[in-house]
Amino acid sequence: AQSVTQPDIHITVSEGASLELRCNYSYGATPYLFWYVQSPGQGLQLLLKYFSGDTLVQGIKGFEAEFKRSQSSFNLRKPSVHWSDAAEYFCAVGNNAGNMLTFGGGTRLMVKP
Amino acid sequence: DVKVTQSSRYLVKRTGEKVFLECVQDMDHENMFWYRQDPGLGLRLIYFSYDVKMKEKGDIPEGYSVSREKKERFSLILESASTNQTSMYLCASSPMDRGETQYFGPGTRLLVL
Numbered sequence: 001a002q003s004v005t006q007p008d009i010h011i012t013v014s015e016g017a018s019l020e021l022r023c024n025y026s027y028g029a030t031p032y033l034f035w036y037v038q039s040p041g042q043g044l045q046l047l048l049k050y051f052s053g054d055t056l057v058q059g060i061k062g063f064e065a066e067f068k069r070s071q072s073s074f075n076l077r078k079p080s081v082h083w084s085d086a087a088e089y090f091c092a093v094g095n096n097a098g099n100m101l102t103f104g105g106g107t108r109l110m111v112k113p
Numbered sequence: 114d115v116k117v118t119q120s121s122r123y124l125v126k127r128t129g130e131k132v133f134l135e136c137v138q139d140m141d142h143e144n145m146f147w148y149r150q151d152p153g154l155g156l157r158l159i160y161f162s163y164d165v166k167m168k169e170k171g172d173i174p175e176g177y178s179v180s181r182e183k184k185e186r187f188s189l190i191l192e193s194a195s196t197n198q199t200s201m202y203l204c205a206s207s208p209m210d211r212g213e214t215q216y217f218g219p220g221t222r223l224l225v226l
Contacts, residue, residue, distance in 0.1 A: 009153065032212045043117070043203060043217035044156075051212045090155055099144050099207050100171070101215060103155040 002027045002093050004104035012110040013081050021076040021107050023065075023091030032094030033074040034101065035065055039087045047089075050074065061085070086111045116140070117218035119204055125224045132191040134221050136204030142216075143209035145187035147171075147179060150201040150220070159202075162187055163209060194225045 003026045013019055025031055032051045036044040048059025055067040065076045074091060088108045092101040120135035138145065144163050148156040148171075158171030160179040168179050176198060180188045187206075191198055201222050205215040 004155075006155075034214075036217075041219075043219045044205075044215075045217070046214050049212070049214065092156075094211055099209065099211055099213055099215070100146075100158060100161055101156075103148075103157075105153050105155040 002031075002095055002102050004091050004093050004102055006089075006091055006104035006107050008107045009105070010108050010110065012112060014112045015083050016080050019076075019078045019081045019085070019109070021089050021091075021109070023074045023076065023104060024072050025074060025091070025093045026072065027093050027095075031074075033065075033067060034092040034094070035059065035063070035074075035076050036090045036092065036103075037061075037087050038090065038106075044090065047076070051094075081109075081111055083111045083113065085109060117204055117206055117216050119202075119218040119221050121221050122219065123222050123224075125226065126191075126194050127226055128195060130191075130194050130225075132194050132223065132225075134189040134191075134202055134204075134223070136187045136189070136206075136218055137185055138187075138206035138216070139185065140206065140216070141184065142206040143184075144207045144213075144215075145181065146205040146207075146215065147177075147187065147189045148203045148205065149173065150203055156203060159189065194223075196225050199223060199225045 035047040091104040147159045162181045204218040207215040
């Protein structure tokens with residue numbers, strides 16, 4: 001069975017600092033991987049996704065993620081965090097059957113002024 | 114723009130009541146999903162529908178049922194609400210192919226007293 005682990009439940013960074021959110025997955029084949037963001041009181045919005053090709057994926061709002069098969073990881077990065085990035089971030093892996101996703105537990109990001 | 118709407122943002126119900134949560138999407142997507150979101154657990158799939166009148170159980174279907182009579186509408190039913198069903202419920206839709214983005218509604222926060 002597939003699974004996703006986000007080791008950091010909470011992360012606090014200063015505005016302007018760089019950010020890396022960790023995601024490790026378990027899946028038997030080539031995975032489809034996603035990062036979603038949930039701002040307070042909102043539904044989830046897709047930041048980026050990977051399913052083949054270049055292992056460095058660019059997304060919206062200046063985010064990027066790198067797929068590393070050898071480490072079963074898909075970490076999310078941003079070079080300079082803005083206060084509006086404070087939100088909860090979810091990593092997910094897609095399975096073979098249709099389009100079902102398995103989500104990680106989420107990482108809540110707080111941004112200090 | 115894809116729009117997924119949910120009938121209520123907040124609901125308060127009593128133990129034993131029958132509860133209906135409704136979700137409507139306007140993009141003619143084949144797939145629709147109901148998730149439950151709890152702190153630290155991320156999103157867990159309750160049920161999934163890939164066509165009208167078709168449904169598949171997700172990871173936590175116990176205590177829930179679903180109905181999809183029209184392509185654009187997917188309902189989640191709590192036959193007899195219990196306090197452990199207090200949670201945030203998120204609906205999503207997507208095209209049928211693997212790797213397609215799921216689009217989420219704003220969520221319904223349900224409190225069962």
